[in-house]
Amino acid sequence: MMLGPFLFGAPLALxxxxxxxxxxxxxxATPPAPKEADLPSLRLLDDYTAQEEEPARTPWWILLLRLVAAAAAIIGLSQPVYAPGASPASESSGPVLVVLDNGWTSAARWSEMRTVAASALDGEARNTPAHLLLTAPRTLNVDPAERLSKTELPQRVNSLDPVSWDVDRANALERLDASGLQPGRIFWITDGLTPDTAIPFARDLAARAPLSIYAxxxxxxxxxxxxxxxxxGASxxxxxxxxxxxxxxxxSALTLDGAAIGTAQAAFTEGNATALAGFDIPAAALARVARFQITGADGAGAVWLWDSSARSRRVGLVSGDATAQPLLSDMHYVRKALEPFASITEGDIVDLIAANxxxxxxxxxxxxxxxxxxxVAAWVEKGGALIRFxxxxxxxxxxxxxxxxxxxxxxxxxGALTWEEPQSIGSFPDGSPFAGLSAPEDLKIRQxxxxxxxxxxxxxxxxxxxxxxxxxxxxxxxxxxxxxxxxTAGPDWSDVSYSGLFVEMLRRAIAAGRGEAVADAEGTYSPDIVLxxxxxxxxxxxxxxxxxxxDFADITPSEANPPGLYRGPAGTRAINAGDGATIRLMTDWPASARLLGDAEARSLRLGGPLLGLAGLLLAIDLIVALAIAGRLPLPGRASQAVIGVLALASLGVIAAPSADAQQPYRPSPYGYGISPGYGADINxxxxxxxxxxxxxxxxxxxxxxxxxxVDRATxxxxxGLSLMLYRRTSVEPAEPHEVNPETDALDVYPVIFIGLSDAAAPLSADAVRRLNDYLRNGGALFIDTRRGGDAASTNNFADLERVLSGLDxxxxxxxxxxxxxxxxxxxLDGFxxxxxxxxxxxxxxxxGEKTERRGDGVSRLIIGDADYLAAWAVDERGRPIYSVDGGDEQREMARRFGINLIMYVLTGNYKEDQVHIPALLERLGQGDEGEDDFNIDDIPRIQDGGPQ
Structure with a gap:
C-alpha cells in the first residue's frame, strides 16, 4: 500500500x-498509583467513614507519551518506507518478464542477483508464466518468448553464470521486440551501473509494463x-x-599458475573513484607476473592479464671491444641496463646462436x-632479435x-668538422615500440x-x-x-647510456625477440586461455x-573475443574486460518504478526507527512511573559503600592478570593449557x-x-603442533589452513601436511602438478600414512602411488x-x-650420484607412518585427543620431533655447519698443537633433550 511518498509493506498492521x-x-480514566506512607497519627481516623471521591486524572503529558509510543509501535510494524518519487507497481495480470544483467560487472553480487531472479514468481498465482531476458549478448541466448513455469524459472536461473563481457541493453530490447512478448509485469535485476544505457533501457521497460527494479x-x-x-616496477x-x-x-601480482609474486595496497579516498596500487618489486620478479588480481573480488574486471611483452628475456652479449678495462667498455652499460629484467649470457656468436x-x-x-x-641471418629469420650498436x-x-x-x-x-650543434632526441613514431617514452631534453647526441x-x-x-x-x-x-x-652503447657518442631512457629502450627492443612487441599488420591471434x-x-x-x-588494438570483449590471452605472430596479447572502463552508478530511476535492493538507497526504511522510538518511550514511561511511585530512591551511604567495594573488587580482578604477566612462563613438560595469545592473528x-x-x-x-x-584429526x-611451537619457540604460527592444491596459492606455506586415510580419493592431475611445482620451488611436503605397526614391519607407501599418482x-x-x-x-634419537x-x-x-636437491639441503619430501598428527592433536582446551602407545612420555617426544621438523623446514641444515668448526677456528688463529684432537662432540650441548 502507498500513501503519498510512504510505502507500507504490512499495511494491515495499521x-x-x-x-x-x-x-x-x-x-x-486510570489515575496514577498513590503514594503509600505510614503516619501513626492517622490511627485516630480508623473509625471514620470515607466519602466516595472522584479519582485524579492522569497528567496529559503521560497520556501523550504513551499514545505516541503505541502509535510508533503500530506504524513500525506496518514496515513503512519513505521513498519520494517511487511508486509501487500497479496490479496487473499476464506473464512476468524477468530481465537479468549478466555482464562481467554482475559477478561481484551474482549469487544475490540469481536468488532474487529465481524468486520473481513468489506470491504469484501457480499458473503465472515467466519469461527471461538476459542483457549480455550471446549466440545461444535465452529466448524471451520461451515460457517458464513457477518451478522451471528457479532451475533455469540457477544454471546461469555471469559472462566475461559487458551487457548490451539495446540488443536486449531488439530481442524483446523480436519475441513479440507483451508482459503484464517486468522485474529487472541489474548491476546498477552504466547510466548511459541504463536510463533509456529503464524508461523503455517502464513504458511496456509496470516495472520493479532490484539493483x-x-x-x-x-x-x-x-x-x-x-x-x-608496475602500477x-x-x-x-x-x-x-x-x-x-x-x-596481488600472480604468475600464470597462480603463485603470488607480491601484494600492493590501493587506498581510495572519499569522493574519488580511482586508486593506484604500486608494485615496487625487482624487474626480474616483475617479468614473471602474468596477471594482477584484486584480492577478494570476483569478476573478469578484477583481473588484469599481462601479455608477453614484459616477460623475462634471454639475451646474449657480444662485444667488439677488446679493452682490458671492462668497466670502461660499451658492453658494461648494456649489461647494467639489462640485469634487472633479463637473463644475460656472454660468449662467442656461434655458441650464443646454439643457445638460441x-x-x-x-x-x-x-x-x-x-x-x-x-x-646469424638464419637465426634471425627463425624469430631472434639482433640488436646492434x-x-x-x-x-x-x-x-x-x-x-x-x-x-x-x-x-x-x-666537433672540429662540425655540421651543426649537438642534437637532442626528437620523437618516437606512433608505430614504434618506444612510443609513449619521454626523452629528457639534456640528452645530447654528438656523433x-x-x-x-x-x-x-x-x-x-x-x-x-x-x-x-x-x-x-x-x-x-x-x-x-x-x-x-x-x-655507441657507451658515452663516447651520446649521453643516452647515462639515462633511465636507455633501460626502457633496451627493454622494449629485446622484446622484439620471437617477433613480440612489433607493430604487425598481418596475421591473426588465436585465443590461448580466457577468463x-x-x-x-x-x-x-x-x-x-x-x-x-x-584489429587487435580496437577489439571489444565479446562472446567471440572474450577477455584472455591470445597467441599470434607477436607472442601473446591480452584482452582485459576492465581496460579503460568507466564505472558509474545509476541514480535516475523512473518515478513509476518500484525500487528494491540498492536502488532504495535514496529511500528510508522507517520500521526499525519507529519500533526503537516506541521502546524508548515505554522505557521513559516506566522510569517516570517508578519515580512517581517513589520506587527510585537516591543511593544512601550504605549503597555508596557497596558500590565502592564492587569497584575495588573489579580493579583487583583487572590487576591480577597484570601481576601474573610479570612472572616468567614455564610450561610443564606435560602441560596441556593453552598459552596466552596463541592463535591471535594480525588485525x-x-x-x-x-x-x-x-x-x-x-x-x-x-x-x-x-x-x-581423518581431516579433523589432521x-x-x-x-597442537602450532601450540607447542608458540609455547616453546620463537615461532608463533596462526590458525592452520586447509588448502586446495588445485586453486589455492601453495608457495606461502613453508610445509604442507597430508594425513592419508584408507579411502582417500586420488588427487587430480592438476593438483599433483601444482604440488610438484611447490616442491621444486622450495616447499616441503610431510605425508603421514598412519599405518603404524610393530618395529619389524616394513614401511608401506602403496597409497602414495594411488592418491598422489604423478608426484615427482x-x-x-x-x-x-x-x-x-x-x-x-x-x-633426539628417534621419531x-x-x-x-x-x-x-x-x-x-x-x-655418489647426482640428485636434484634444494639449495639449503632440506628434504622436500618427508614420509612416515607413526600417525604423528594424532599424537600432536589437541582439543579446544589444549588437551590430548588420542591415546599414545607410550603414554605422556612418548607424546612429549613426538611433540619434540614435531618442533624439530618445523625448525628443520624453516631454518635449513645450518647446524650441519658444526663440522666446519675446526677449520673456522684454525682460520681465526684459535687452533693450537692439539687442534687435530678437536672433536665436534666436545662442544657442550644439552643431553636431556632440551633446546640447543
Whole structure:
C-alpha cells in the first residue's frame, strides 16, 4: 500500500491505530498509583467513614507519551518506507518478464542477483508464466518468448553464470521486440551501473509494463582499468562505483599458475573513484607476473592479464671491444641496463646462436665473417632479435645484417668538422615500440652513423633526433627483427647510456625477440586461455574466434573475443574486460518504478526507527512511573559503600592478570593449557584472502582427504603442533589452513601436511602438478600414512602411488642417526608418533650420484607412518585427543620431533655447519698443537633433550 511518498509493506498492521482512542480512554480514566506512607497519627481516623471521591486524572503529558509510543509501535510494524518519487507497481495480470544483467560487472553480487531472479514468481498465482531476458549478448541466448513455469524459472536461473563481457541493453530490447512478448509485469535485476544505457533501457521497460527494479552494484572496487610499468616496477589503477567513504583494498601480482609474486595496497579516498596500487618489486620478479588480481573480488574486471611483452628475456652479449678495462667498455652499460629484467649470457656468436636466446646484442661490430653472418641471418629469420650498436668499426664498414643501408663515414656533431650543434632526441613514431617514452631534453647526441636515403626509411625508424635524422632503425627479417642504434652503447657518442631512457629502450627492443612487441599488420591471434565471468582462467570454448592483428588494438570483449590471452605472430596479447572502463552508478530511476535492493538507497526504511522510538518511550514511561511511585530512591551511604567495594573488587580482578604477566612462563613438560595469545592473528583492516593471511602470519597447512574423521584429526594435530611451537619457540604460527592444491596459492606455506586415510580419493592431475611445482620451488611436503605397526614391519607407501599418482618423488632413505633432524632444536634419537619404533623417510642425500636437491639441503619430501598428527592433536582446551602407545612420555617426544621438523623446514641444515668448526677456528688463529684432537662432540650441548 502507498500513501503519498510512504510505502507500507504490512499495511494491515495499521488497523491497530483504531485502538488508540480506546487506549486514550483507559489511560485517562486510570489515575496514577498513590503514594503509600505510614503516619501513626492517622490511627485516630480508623473509625471514620470515607466519602466516595472522584479519582485524579492522569497528567496529559503521560497520556501523550504513551499514545505516541503505541502509535510508533503500530506504524513500525506496518514496515513503512519513505521513498519520494517511487511508486509501487500497479496490479496487473499476464506473464512476468524477468530481465537479468549478466555482464562481467554482475559477478561481484551474482549469487544475490540469481536468488532474487529465481524468486520473481513468489506470491504469484501457480499458473503465472515467466519469461527471461538476459542483457549480455550471446549466440545461444535465452529466448524471451520461451515460457517458464513457477518451478522451471528457479532451475533455469540457477544454471546461469555471469559472462566475461559487458551487457548490451539495446540488443536486449531488439530481442524483446523480436519475441513479440507483451508482459503484464517486468522485474529487472541489474548491476546498477552504466547510466548511459541504463536510463533509456529503464524508461523503455517502464513504458511496456509496470516495472520493479532490484539493483545490486558492486560494493568494492569494480575493475582494474589500467596498468603502467617501468624498470622500477608496475602500477595498476582500480576503479570503484561507490564514492562515499575511504576504503583500502589489496591487489596481488600472480604468475600464470597462480603463485603470488607480491601484494600492493590501493587506498581510495572519499569522493574519488580511482586508486593506484604500486608494485615496487625487482624487474626480474616483475617479468614473471602474468596477471594482477584484486584480492577478494570476483569478476573478469578484477583481473588484469599481462601479455608477453614484459616477460623475462634471454639475451646474449657480444662485444667488439677488446679493452682490458671492462668497466670502461660499451658492453658494461648494456649489461647494467639489462640485469634487472633479463637473463644475460656472454660468449662467442656461434655458441650464443646454439643457445638460441631471444635477442643478441652486438656493440660496434662492423662486419661478420660470411659463415657467421649466414648463421646469424638464419637465426634471425627463425624469430631472434639482433640488436646492434654503432661505433667506429661500423662507421667504416658494415655487413648486410642492418635494417637499412648505412653511409661509409660517421656524422660528427659539434666537433672540429662540425655540421651543426649537438642534437637532442626528437620523437618516437606512433608505430614504434618506444612510443609513449619521454626523452629528457639534456640528452645530447654528438656523433652517429647515418642511414642512406631510402623510401622505406621512415617506416623503419623507431626514434629520431630533433633534426629528423634516424637514431634507432629496425626492420623485420623473416620471423625475427634487426634493430640498430646509430650511436655507441657507451658515452663516447651520446649521453643516452647515462639515462633511465636507455633501460626502457633496451627493454622494449629485446622484446622484439620471437617477433613480440612489433607493430604487425598481418596475421591473426588465436585465443590461448580466457577468463570466465568469475575472473578464473579457463580454456576457450568453440565460440571464441581468432582476432586479426590489425584489429587487435580496437577489439571489444565479446562472446567471440572474450577477455584472455591470445597467441599470434607477436607472442601473446591480452584482452582485459576492465581496460579503460568507466564505472558509474545509476541514480535516475523512473518515478513509476518500484525500487528494491540498492536502488532504495535514496529511500528510508522507517520500521526499525519507529519500533526503537516506541521502546524508548515505554522505557521513559516506566522510569517516570517508578519515580512517581517513589520506587527510585537516591543511593544512601550504605549503597555508596557497596558500590565502592564492587569497584575495588573489579580493579583487583583487572590487576591480577597484570601481576601474573610479570612472572616468567614455564610450561610443564606435560602441560596441556593453552598459552596466552596463541592463535591471535594480525588485525588487518579490510577483507583479505587466504594467501594474504598466510603471507602475513606463518601458518601450517594440510590437504583434506575427504574423510571427515581423518581431516579433523589432521587439523587438531596441526593445532597442537602450532601450540607447542608458540609455547616453546620463537615461532608463533596462526590458525592452520586447509588448502586446495588445485586453486589455492601453495608457495606461502613453508610445509604442507597430508594425513592419508584408507579411502582417500586420488588427487587430480592438476593438483599433483601444482604440488610438484611447490616442491621444486622450495616447499616441503610431510605425508603421514598412519599405518603404524610393530618395529619389524616394513614401511608401506602403496597409497602414495594411488592418491598422489604423478608426484615427482625423489629417491628416499631412512633418516640417518646423525641427521640434522635429530638436533635442529631438541636432541633426539628417534621419531615416535602415536606408534613408536617407526622409521622416518626423507630424500636421499645423493652421495655418489647426482640428485636434484634444494639449495639449503632440506628434504622436500618427508614420509612416515607413526600417525604423528594424532599424537600432536589437541582439543579446544589444549588437551590430548588420542591415546599414545607410550603414554605422556612418548607424546612429549613426538611433540619434540614435531618442533624439530618445523625448525628443520624453516631454518635449513645450518647446524650441519658444526663440522666446519675446526677449520673456522684454525682460520681465526684459535687452533693450537692439539687442534687435530678437536672433536665436534666436545662442544657442550644439552643431553636431556632440551633446546640447543
Amino acid at each position: 488497523i491497530g491505530l483504531i485502538a488508540l482512542p480506546v487506549i486514550w480512554y483507559i489511560l485517562r 545490486a552494484p558492486p560494493r568494492g572496487p569494480v575493475a582494474i582499468t589500467g596498468l603502467s610499468s617501468d624498470a622500477e 595498476v589503477e582500480l576503479t570503484r562505483a561507490a564514492l562515499a567513504s575511504d576504503a583500502t583494498y589489496f591487489v 636466446p631471444d635477442a643478441i646484442i652486438m656493440t660496434d661490430i662492423g662486419r661478420l665473417s660470411p659463415d657467421v653472418e649466414a648463421d 654503432a661505433g667506429p668499426r661500423m662507421a667504416a664498414q658494415s655487413d648486410s645484417l642492418v635494417p637499412t643501408p648505412l653511409r661509409r663515414s660517421s656524422r660528427a656533431i659539434g 652517429q652513423v647515418l642511414a642512406r636515403p631510402d623510401p622505406e626509411l621512415a617506416n623503419r625508424t623507431w626514434a629520431r633526433l630533433t633534426d629528423g635524422s634516424p637514431l634507432v632503425t629496425a626492420a623485420p627479417r623473416g620471423q625475427g627483427m634487426l634493430v640498430l642504434f646509430h650511436v 570466465n565471468g568469475y575472473g578464473r582462467l579457463v580454456s576457450p570454448d568453440s565460440s571464441a574466434t581468432p582476432v586479426a592483428a590489425a 588487518v583492516k579490510g577483507e583479505i584472502d587466504k594467501a594474504t593471511e598466510a603471507a602475513l602470519d606463518m601458518r601450517l597447512a594440510y590437504i583434506p582427504t575427504g574423510d571427515a574423521s 587439523l587438531a594435530g596441526l593445532r 618423488t625423489p629417491p628416499l632413505e631412512p633418516v640417518p642417526t646423525d641427521h640434522v633432524l635429530t638436533r635442529s632444536f631438541y636432541l 615416535p608418533g602415536r606408534y613408536e619404533n617407526r622409521r622416518l623417510w626423507i630424500e636421499s642425500s645423493g652421495i
